[in-house]
Amino acid sequence: MTVEQIGSEGKDQFPIGMRVLAVDDDPTCLLLLGTLLRRCQYHVTTTSQAKTALKMLRENKNKFDLVISDVHMPDMDGFKLLEHVGLEMDLPVIMLSANGDTKLVMKGITHGACDYLLKPVRIEELQNIWQHVVRRKKKDRCNSGSKDKPHPDSGEAVGIGNVDNNGKLNKKRKDQNEDEDDERDENGHDNEDPSAQKKPRVVWSVELHRKFVAAVNQLGIDKAVPKKILELMNVEKLTRENVASHLQKFRLYLKRISCVANQQANMAAALGTADSAYLRMGSLNGLGNFHTLAGSDQLHNAAFRSFPPSGVLGRLNTPAGLGIRGLPSPGTIQLGHVQNSGNPTNDLSKLQSFVPGNHNTNILQGMPMSLELDRLQHNKSVGHIGELPTTDSTTVFPGSGNLVDARITGFSNNPLLGVTSNSLMLEGSSQQATSHTSVSAIGFQNGNALSDFTSIAPASNQLQDSKAGSQGQASPINCNAGQIIRSAPQEWNAPRKDAPYQSHALINSSIPINSAMIQLGQCLDRNNSIFHRTTDLDLVGPLNFVDPLSIKHGEGDNSIMEPSVIEKEGYLMFQPRPHGSHVPDNIGSLEDLASAMMKQEGGCNGYSLRTSI
Amino acid sequence: MDVVNQLQRQFIDYSASLHREGFLDDQFTQLQKLQDDNSPDFVVEVASLFFEDCEKLINNMARALEQQQGVDFKQVDASVHQLKGSSSSIGAMRVKDVCIAFRSFCEAQNREGCLRCLQQVTHEYSLLKNKLQTLFRLQQQILAAGGSIPVVE
Numbered sequence: 001m002t003v004e005q006i007g008s009e010g011k012d013q014f015p016i017g018m019r020v021l022a023v024d025d026d027p028t029c030l031l032l033l034g035t036l037l038r039r040c041q042y043h044v045t046t047t048s049q050a051k052t053a054l055k056m057l058r059e060n061k062n063k064f065d066l067v068i069s070d071v072h073m074p075d076m077d078g079f080k081l082l083e084h085v086g087l088e089m090d091l092p093v094i095m096l097s098a099n100g101d102t103k104l105v106m107k108g109i110t111h112g113a114c115d116y117l118l119k120p121v122r123i124e125e126l127q128n129i130w131q132h133v134v135r136r137k138k139k140d141r142c143n144s145g146s147k148d149k150p151h152p153d154s155g156e157a158v159g160i161g162n163v164d165n166n167g168k169l170n171k172k173r174k175d176q177n178e179d180e181d182d183e184r185d186e187n188g189h190d191n192e193d194p195s196a197q198k199k200p201r202v203v204w205s206v207e208l209h210r211k212f213v214a215a216v217n218q219l220g221i222d223k224a225v226p227k228k229i230l231e232l233m234n235v236e237k238l239t240r241e242n243v244a245s246h247l248q249k250f251r252l253y254l255k256r257i258s259c260v261a262n263q264q265a266n267m268a269a270a271l272g273t274a275d276s277a278y279l280r281m282g283s284l285n286g287l288g289n290f291h292t293l294a295g296s297d298q299l300h301n302a303a304f305r306s307f308p309p310s311g312v313l314g315r316l317n318t319p320a321g322l323g324i325r326g327l328p329s330p331g332t333i334q335l336g337h338v339q340n341s342g343n344p345t346n347d348l349s350k351l352q353s354f355v356p357g358n359h360n361t362n363i364l365q366g367m368p369m370s371l372e373l374d375r376l377q378h379n380k381s382v383g384h385i386g387e388l389p390t391t392d393s394t395t396v397f398p399g400s401g402n403l404v405d406a407r408i409t410g411f412s413n414n415p416l417l418g419v420t421s422n423s424l425m426l427e428g429s430s431q432q433a434t435s436h437t438s439v440s441a442i443g444f445q446n447g448n449a450l451s452d453f454t455s456i457a458p459a460s461n462q463l464q465d466s467k468a469g470s471q472g473q474a475s476p477i478n479c480n481a482g483q484i485i486r487s488a489p490q491e492w493n494a495p496r497k498d499a500p501y502q503s504h505a506l507i508n509s510s511i512p513i514n515s516a517m518i519q520l521g522q523c524l525d526r527n528n529s530i531f532h533r534t535t536d537l538d539l540v541g542p543l544n545f546v547d548p549l550s551i552k553h554g555e556g557d558n559s560i561m562e563p564s565v566i567e568k569e570g571y572l573m574f575q576p577r578p579h580g581s582h583v584p585d586n587i588g589s590l591e592d593l594a595s596a597m598m599k600q601e602g603g604c605n606g607y608s609l610r611t612s613i
Numbered sequence: 614m615d616v617v618n619q620l621q622r623q624f625i626d627y628s629a630s631l632h633r634e635g636f637l638d639d640q641f642t643q644l645q646k647l648q649d650d651n652s653p654d655f656v657v658e659v660a661s662l663f664f665e666d667c668e669k670l671i672n673n674m675a676r677a678l679e680q681q682q683g684v685d686f687k688q689v690d691a692s693v694h695q696l697k698g699s700s701s702s703i704g705a706m707r708v709k710d711v712c713i714a715f716r717s718f719c720e721a722q723n724r725e726g727c728l729r730c731l732q733q734v735t736h737e738y739s740l741l742k743n744k745l746q747t748l749f750r751l752q753q754q755i756l757a758a759g760g761s762i763p764v765v766e
Contacts, residue, residue: 028663028699035647035655072694098698120640120702123647 015130016041019063023053023081024070024096029119033068033096036123042130050076054084061089065133068117071097071104079111086112092132096121143241202242208235212246221254617760624751628765631748636741641704642765660745663703667738670696674731678724689727690719696734707737 020042024030030046037044045064047053050073057064067085071078082093095108098119108116114132117125204212215232216224226244233243631637641656648655673692677685697712711733718726752762 026666026695026699026702028659028666029702031659031662032644032702035652035659039647070698072691072698074691098694098701119698120643120704122643 015133017043018130018133019043019065020045020129021053021056021064021067022046022069023050023067023073023078024048025050025073025075026070029070029096033121036121036126037068039123040127050078050081054081057085057089057091061091064091066092066094066129068094068096068129071095071099071108079107082108082111082113092136094129094132143245202238202246204246208233208238209246211235212243212250216247216250221251617755617758620751620755620758621760621763624748624755625763625765627748627751631744632765635706635710636744638704638706640701644704645762645764657749659703660749663699663705664738664742666699667696667708671731671735671738674727674734678727678731684722684724684727686719686722686727690716693719705737705741708734708741711737 020037022030022033022037022044023046024033025048027048030048034044034046045056047056050069053067053069054076057067067081069078069081073081078095078097082095085091085093092114093112094115094117095113096117096119097104100118105116114136115129202208211233212229215229218232219225219228224247226240226247229247230238230240230243628637632641644656644659652658670692674689677689677692693712693715697709697716700706700708700712711730715727715730715734718730755762
């Protein structure tokens, strides 16, 4: 059935004819499920391979209305599939399992499942699953439809605010997990819902996001309300709702990274530059992240999810994708992919790649794009956030609000994440003077940062040393990986002020946050010249992922981020560049992100939120 | 007619006994309800799939448990989990119950316990297979005699 047909007929006949994709490796269950679904008069497609299912879904997003998937599957974890679907296609997914452990059910829900059924499945239960499709569509419709009234579901304007509202926001998010999805749909996807509830989808392109961030910066993150932002942006066909949900994501992103950013005034400064950098970030030589992003669908999903909470990076990775999500590349998801490059476990590496802002600008670019972040955020991030231990979500979120948010949420947990990119940047900058390399690595790595965070920590130390030696700046960089992330946000702020923030960004990750950052910022100034270029990248905030590896470089090799690190995920946004060169692009994006995040967090000083978010 | 009635009564009695003895539970009844003109052999199909799957899983478990070096309990657990899922889907209650016990042994990494459960599972599976085959034969006889399968509530 074509979408159109369904659309036209669906209205009348829906839920009859609802297109369901059923995935279960157990043939007995699959046959049973398929039969039951057909008995409910749905249009059923079955497959025993999760990978096949994903392929089918990717081929044509509009082919299905709902996905039902088993949890335990040999080729891919059901939760992973769930994430992928949620991120890429934003379809409602129902989990199925013989195991009804509360923990598992919780996991399913936090990963974004709209329902969790126990085997054996009864037909009565299946007869009502269409409600999930309707609900989602309705949300989308509401989100896109109501222009001026804050839609609670979309969480627009509501409680979106500063970090202060985090609690509120978070709560909102959680409560509105599905709503977020809707929002995302609204913003990022081409709506494919068959039920003829079309909602105009807004794709947050880099340009659009930049405008957004610029507007937010202009208004001040605290005062940025959707209406005013909309006015400032002056974009046709953009609704207040679109802006509101985007803002929400952005704020979350900032929050995530704000932890780090708060203290870094530099970051703010850096962020300013990030904006441009952000854009550039996209162009960043594919540190690989980008590419990876595009290519690795899995990454983003996997990355996101897989990142172990431990890793700040882990989260970052996915979030790295955050920034990446936005990556213009193949669908925001790209970021996600990038993340996965390693598997969540790699986290850091993943993150690094993501670091949207970082080197691989791509990531960032992607970020503003489709609100994948939204989705990410929404689904994954929400879920992820929980996972991420980091507190700064903002860190993760480099300028590119979009993705970053989503991802960042994940990252934010990892202080490192957010910071990574920034911190890396910073580090780089400081390093620059002497051996920035380390710093740069940080910032750039954004994506990598995450995973690298762990490594960053040690690296950061190194950096510090190197830095200190070189310029004395290093000191601030506490390289604590964890801190780095946190500091990253700060860095953003800090550097901004000073100058090529970018470097700051990097440093953030590596820099022990706050103090380090600022120092970095200062140092960066010196390096500014170097980083300037990258400003865009620097901010990339989310890019914080900056490979921890890169951070390691602080030791004095400019390569900062060990190229190996970077390459890890492919993302490695950060290309171990010799001084000054590091941060390029990535930083810019980071800056954006950073600024975005910083603003959100409120910690960002002067951080100009580059719309990257 | 008598033949049909007789067969049908036999069928009902047999079905009831299977339920009573715990070989089948309500889920099986649901499966039977799903069978209709569009899918006349649905129950048989599902049951066949189940048997195949069951054998495969049992083999997997046996192989895993035989490992002298070190039993990969995770793998065993995965197989048991799947068996539990499919047996519950078809309504094979006794098999499912053994699986539940089996899983706890897996978690405890108790090889002896697992082996015992494996034996039990194999036993239950064979029993069930025989009984279902008898049931299906009865069904076929009824249909061949021109009758219809009675719905057992």
